[in-house]
Amino acid sequence: MTKLTQQQCIILTGFTGILHGEFEWFHADLERRLGREVQTSELGYPEFMEQCKALYEEDFSALIPD
Template sequence: MQKLTPQQCIILTGFTGILHGEFEWFHQDLEKRLDREVQTSELGYPEFMAECRSLYEEDFNRLMPE
């Protein structure tokens, strides 16, 4: 079995809402994708997490084997 890369952990976290890897990896990537600072309290809002999920959906789908 292969270990996940940090980028794969970030994508899984963004799409599922379940932390994989280091929180800092995800937080930094999310801020980059949104082009703004993200307060950790925002992650507790279902509407915000739905927005996050959509940001990672395409990358998540590309993780699937062909």
């Protein structure tokens, strides 16, 4: 079995809301995608997490094998 890459962990975390890998990886990528700082408390709001999911949806779909 092949281990996930750091980028794959970030995408899975962003799409599912379940942490894969290091939190720091995801947090930095989320801030980059949003173009602003993200307070960790924001991650507790379901509506914010739905916005995050949308940011990662295309990348998540690209992970699915043909």
